Amino acid sequence: MSDSIKGIRENTGLRLAVLFGSFCMLLAVASGIFLVLSEINGLDRRGALLLSSAVQCVLAFCIPAWLCARFASGKPAEWLGLTGGCRLRQFAGVVILYVLALPALNQLIAWNAGLHLPEWTGGLEGQLREMEDAAADTTSLILSFSGIPGLLATVLVVGVLTGFSEELFFRGALQKVFVGSRIGVAASVWMAAFIFSAVHFQFFGFVPRLLMGAMFGYLLIWTRSLWVPVFAHALNNSMVVIASHIAGDGEASIDSFGVSAEGGVPWGAVASACATALFLWRFRHYFFSPRTGVGSLDSREGVDS
Numbered sequence: 001m002s003d004s005i006k007g008i009r010e011n012t013g014l015r016l017a018v019l020f021g022s023f024c025m026l027l028a029v030a031s032g033i034f035l036v037l038s039e040i041n042g043l044d045r046r047g048a049l050l051l052s053s054a055v056q057c058v059l060a061f062c063i064p065a066w067l068c069a070r071f072a073s074g075k076p077a078e079w080l081g082l083t084g085g086c087r088l089r090q091f092a093g094v095v096i097l098y099v100l101a102l103p104a105l106n107q108l109i110a111w112n113a114g115l116h117l118p119e120w121t122g123g124l125e126g127q128l129r130e131m132e133d134a135a136a137d138t139t140s141l142i143l144s145f146s147g148i149p150g151l152l153a154t155v156l157v158v159g160v161l162t163g164f165s166e167e168l169f170f171r172g173a174l175q176k177v178f179v180g181s182r183i184g185v186a187a188s189v190w191m192a193a194f195i196f197s198a199v200h201f202q203f204f205g206f207v208p209r210l211l212m213g214a215m216f217g218y219l220l221i222w223t224r225s226l227w228v229p230v231f232a233h234a235l236n237n238s239m240v241v242i243a244s245h246i247a248g249d250g251e252a253s254i255d256s257f258g259v260s261a262e263g264g265v266p267w268g269a270v271a272s273a274c275a276t277a278l279f280l281w282r283f284r285h286y287f288f289s290p291r292t293g294v295g296s297l298d299s300r301e302g303v304d305s
Contacts, residue, residue: 010072012181018071019173022064030056046141053142054157057165065165065173072177080172084225085291093287094219094232098239101276102257105208107269110259112207128203135202143244151245155238163234167216170196172226175217189217212236222288 034052037043043051069076077083117125145154170192178188193213197206216229240255260266 010180012177015068015072015177015180019064019068019169019177022067023060023169026059026063027056030059033059046144049138049142050153050157054161057157057161061165061169065168068173068177072180079176080168081176081220081224081226082172084223084227086223086225086227087291089287090223090225090228091231093283094228094235096287097215097276097279098232098235100279101272103259104269104272104276105212106255106257106259107266107272108208108211109205109255113204115204132202132204135200143241145245151241154241158241159234159238163232163237164230166196167226167230167233170213171217171220171229175220185221189214189221192217219288222284222290224290228288 030052033055034048037048037052038045040048065080066076069079073079117128142154142158145151174195175188175192178191179185181188183191193210193216196213197209200209202209212233216232219229219232220226260268
């Protein structure tokens, strides 16, 4: 490959243009497909939402990520981190991390949901709350399934497909582009996590989603395999679906686990945060070290020369 073509493929701005340009175009297509599905006789609104969510995952997240990787490298799967080998202990570490961090994360969710904006912002908080309520209604509708087939279909879309597609886009592609810009690994992880949280348009859930996005990003950096954050993301989403099924009310009841019902210091959340930090400090290298022979996630790897 000539130096000029190689330079074009390594251009951060062009990579972002390919990623977000295709994202915007294909998101519009996915929105149109949802309108078509909504008009199909015999398909209820929940079915249309679930099916359109699956279409959106593929069109708006998977395809743009792959196009960006194909533009940046002659080996797109490797560039995205899909060829990095995994260890069983890495998935076990994710499960342990999830259990330890859940009370602290839920307390943070409750805190963020209870924030109030200053009075000088006018009606902004009301508008943001309306957006939150609309998103919550959509989530409740998607979770209002019954029976094992409904559970499996919802886990497949909301858990597995959403976890895979969003990680492919935000960690595999977007974070990789930032790492390739030489702004530093930490800045790349947090910038990708910020955008990940922002595009959900849920201000009163922004902080916990930001932290989850950063953790997914560090899992990719540590393990050098996209499959580990994909598993973590899918696990988090799937547990919400399963908890809703167990509760039987269409609500994500797992979000209340460990949350202090009274004022004062939320000791459960504090203990959870300390246990999570201790686990990462003491056992991160054991559970999340990359497999032997897995190369660096440097942006130039996998680019034809």
